[in-house]
Amino acid sequence: MRLEYQILIAIILDFVIGDPRWFPHPVKLIGRFALFMETPLRKALRNQRLAGTMIVALVAAVTLLCAYGLILVAGLIHPLAADIVSIVMLYTTFAARDLAGHSMDVYWELKNDNLAAARRNASLLVGRDTEHLDEGEVVRATLESVAENTVDGVTAPLFFAVIAGPLGAILYKVVNTLDSTFGYKNERYREFGWASARTDDFANYIPARLTALLIPVAAAILGFKPLDAFRILFRDGRNHPSPNSGLAEAAVAGALGVQFGGLNYYFGRPSERPAIGDPLRIMNRQDIVRAISLMFAVLILSAVLFL
Incomplete structure (x- = not known):
């Protein structure tokens, strides 16, 4: 079967059935294997950056070997x-x-005025502390997550699938999973997670920029603010600790006419993020639906572009 048909069927499967909890998802297996190997590598190598680099190489090699073996x-x-x-x-x-x-x-x-449950659900999407967020902050956290994960969970896997087939897409998920597992700038992972974070930055460099350029097009189709999406993208796209995440966030903020950034807490520690976008209005829960519609529009546009 031609690769583009395989990719199209895979996208449809994701749209129809999503990620069933009973399914042994490779990302979970990759994450468990990485955590299992963390302690032995830390003990074997004094240089923590080297140990972190070795875990990237090891997990990638083992995962690719298993994936190739299954197909073979x-x-x-x-x-x-x-x-x-x-x-x-x-x-x-x-x-x-x-x-x-x-x-x-x-x-x-x-919508059901259950802020506590909304906070718990938001914690599944973001790494920041959510237990004390007000409704506006919960909405902001969700919108920022949708924007960032439009790259991680939609366009980047598609990009690498087109370039290198299933193995390329799986390799990208290895990189992304390792960054999610080790790519923290805290005392434990600042050195060990360096390679995971830098590899993820490299892998997302092109997909993030393609996605950011597709968001204004999607905004035009959906009747949002395409010109503001472009304007905020080029003005505020670098107002983020990540060289990639701020681009999609800026485009989405402009498309919706809201402002991202501000004070977040991670493991109880404050982190002030620069403003992204203009506060043309106060964001509300309906913006979550708008952001999701942008994400699906970008998925369709990227499928048309790449396939």
Whole structure:
């Protein structure tokens, strides 16, 4: 089966069934393996940056070997079996349905005036502390997560799938998972997580910029603010600790006419982020629905562009 058909079927599968909890998702297995290898590598190598670099190489190599082996064995059984395995692998790298579902969980709890539940649901989307957020801060956290994860869970896996097939998409998820696991700037991971964070920055460099340019197009289609999306993208896209995340956030903020950034807390420690966007209005829970519609529009546009 041609690669573009495999990718299209995988996208449809993600849209229809999302990420069932009973399914042994590769990201969970990758994360567990990485955590399992952390202590041995830390003990074996004094240089923590080197240990962190080795864990990136090790987890990537083992994951690629397993993925390639599965496709190879399936192909020996029947070519169709190899196609099915490839499609399932590709499907596991997309997270549009899951991102939309978690975000809508926040929306519905806010609509039902259940702020405590909305905070808990928001904690599944973001790394910041959520237990003391007010409604506006919960909305902001959710919107920022949708913007950032439009790259991580939608366009970047698609980009690498087109370039290198299922193995390329799986390799991207390895990089992204390692960054989520170790890429923290705290005392424990500042050195050990350096390679994971830098590799993720490198992998997302092109997808983040393509996504940021597609968001204004999606905004025009949906009747939002495409010109403001472009303006804020180029003005505020670098107002973020990450060289990539701020781009999509800036484009989404401009498209919706809201402002991101401000004070966040991570593990009880304050982190002041520069403003992204203009506060043309106070953001509200309906913006979550708008951001999700932008994400799906970008998915369709990127599929048309890449495939």
